[in-house]
Amino acid sequence: MGIFEENRRLEELDKKCIWHPFTQMKEWLEEKPMIISEGRDCFIKDIYGRWYLDGVSSLWVNIYGHRKKEIDDAIKEQIDSIAHSTLLGLSNAPAIKLAEKLVQIVQRSFSLKSEIRSASGGPKSELCKVFYSDDGSTSVEVALKIAFQYWKNKGIDGRNIFASLNNAYHGDTIGAVSVGGIDIFHKTFEPLLFKTYKAPSPYCYRCELGMDYPGCNLACLDKMEEIFKANPGEIAAMIIEPMIQAAGGMITSPPGYLKGVRELCTKYGILMIADEVATGFGRTGKMFACEHENIVPDIMCLSKGITGGYMPLAVTLTTDEIFNAFLGEFKDLKTFFHGHSYTGNPLACAAALTCLDLFEKEEVLKNLNGKSKILEAWLKEVLNLRHVGDVRNIGLMAGVELVRDKETKEPYDWAEKMGWRVAYHARENGVFIRPLGNIMVIMPPLSISPENLNQLLKVIKDSITAVTES
Numbered sequence: 001m002g003i004f005e006e007n008r009r010l011e012e013l014d015k016k017c018i019w020h021p022f023t024q025m026k027e028w029l030e031e032k033p034m035i036i037s038e039g040r041d042c043f044i045k046d047i048y049g050r051w052y053l054d055g056v057s058s059l060w061v062n063i064y065g066h067r068k069k070e071i072d073d074a075i076k077e078q079i080d081s082i083a084h085s086t087l088l089g090l091s092n093a094p095a096i097k098l099a100e101k102l103v104q105i106v107q108r109s110f111s112l113k114s115e116i117r118s119a120s121g122g123p124k125s126e127l128c129k130v131f132y133s134d135d136g137s138t139s140v141e142v143a144l145k146i147a148f149q150y151w152k153n154k155g156i157d158g159r160n161i162f163a164s165l166n167n168a169y170h171g172d173t174i175g176a177v178s179v180g181g182i183d184i185f186h187k188t189f190e191p192l193l194f195k196t197y198k199a200p201s202p203y204c205y206r207c208e209l210g211m212d213y214p215g216c217n218l219a220c221l222d223k224m225e226e227i228f229k230a231n232p233g234e235i236a237a238m239i240i241e242p243m244i245q246a247a248g249g250m251i252t253s254p255p256g257y258l259k260g261v262r263e264l265c266t267k268y269g270i271l272m273i274a275d276e277v278a279t280g281f282g283r284t285g286k287m288f289a290c291e292h293e294n295i296v297p298d299i300m301c302l303s304k305g306i307t308g309g310y311m312p313l314a315v316t317l318t319t320d321e322i323f324n325a326f327l328g329e330f331k332d333l334k335t336f337f338h339g340h341s342y343t344g345n346p347l348a349c350a351a352a353l354t355c356l357d358l359f360e361k362e363e364v365l366k367n368l369n370g371k372s373k374i375l376e377a378w379l380k381e382v383l384n385l386r387h388v389g390d391v392r393n394i395g396l397m398a399g400v401e402l403v404r405d406k407e408t409k410e411p412y413d414w415a416e417k418m419g420w421r422v423a424y425h426a427r428e429n430g431v432f433i434r435p436l437g438n439i440m441v442i443m444p445p446l447s448i449s450p451e452n453l454n455q456l457l458k459v460i461k462d463s464i465t466a467v468t469e470s
């Protein structure tokens with residue numbers, strides 16, 4: 001079979017057999033699917049040999065680009081020992097070494113930052129226990145279940161409800177959806193979801209309270225406090241995406257907001273869960289987003305970048321204090337009855353271990369500074385475009401909000417697919433990006449060279465202009 005026949009066959013088979021996530025399949029079936037066959041550095045290649053800049057890090061996971069030799073080698077080496085064995089009542093060397101490494105990194109990142117801590121008022125302790133799972137959503141499910149059972153195990157009844165934010169996104173499993181706050185994704189499932197208290201999103205461009213920062217004095221935190229105050233002893237934990245609500249529209253929180261959330265959680269004895277699935281491992285310019293406001297959560301979820309974008313892996317980190325609440329006699333049933341088939345997968349852990357070693361060796365964080373500046377200068381420029389209402393970024397995570405009318409902030413209709421039209425235009429010019437409604441997301445691999453970053457930004461700007469001003 002020739003290469004073109006083989007490509008046609010793949011396209012037909014894809015349409016025949018695959019149901020793609022977050023994709024309207026009617027449209028997919030009418031279009032020519034883009035099928036990726038190879039990756040190098042920050043580029044991905046389709047089956048016709050066309051190369052594209054990977055502008056969203058293969059859905060926010062990639063750090064060093066594709067085919068990073070050290071990570072390739074680590075996986076090959078591990079596969080010669082064993083690909084998988086369970087972590088349920090058994091252990092494996094890569095999972096152990098990675099847990100040690102993660103705890104070291106977390107403690108280094110958070111040392112000296114443990115002033116405001118410990119929701120339950122117990123002895124201060126660091127995030128030092130690692131619970132493995134497979135992806136962001138499961139790391140969140142684990143965090144919610146641990147927080148819930150923590151109170152039960154301590155003999156404290158009544159803390160049965162979670163608090164979260166409007167516009168929050170924590171994954172697609174039912175627990176994660178329950179604490180989510182994006183109607184388009186989550187509303188359908190409402191009858192299935194558990195009760196939560198929702199505080200306002202810190203979305204300054206479209207403030208729910210109709211106020212302006214800094215004159216508002218962070219009134220959204222007052223609303224959160226009202227919820228905490230009105231429901232004493234009811235809330236198990238507050239879950240938050242620190243510094244930026246990513247899937248909600250790259251909504252960056254104003255200075256002081258995250259710290260305020262930590263203070264409120266401590267004041268009302270509520271556990272704080274930081275969902276760093278998107279922000280962890282350098283995306284925001286620091287190892288973890290919580291570092292921007294010097295706060296330490298009680299529970300932290302990590303995934304995506306942990307393996308450099310190679311394999312599915314996630315962890316939920318907790319303090320000793322929380323871990324200790326699960327210790328007891330076999331008969332006491334304080335055990336955390338949760339675990340997945342591939343939890344602590346040795347191949348994924350080997351990839352992650354190498355990924356984290358490289359973080360230090362290649363001084364990833366130090367090298368981000370210049371690139372964040374390029375991105376920020378570009379964002380200032382595109383804010384002048386006729387249909388760009390707002391630009392937001394923290395580190396190498398950025399969003400450009402397209403609006404029909406800049407004066408009134410009138411958004412484009414969801415059905416107009418304006419973000420997608422810009423993304424398709426960019427694709428024709430060698431850049432792969434995936435928008436969130438009317439928000440253009442820019443999140444390249446952290447290793448992107450300044451030249452490639454400039455090229456990525458040029459194509460996106462040209463595409464925004466061409467599509468919105470035509």
Ligand code: PMP
Binds near residue numbers: 172246278
């Ligand atoms: N939490 C956050 C903050 C996320 O951005 C995501 C995914 N975009 C998730 C959780 C869910 O991760 P996954 O898709 O790996 O389940």
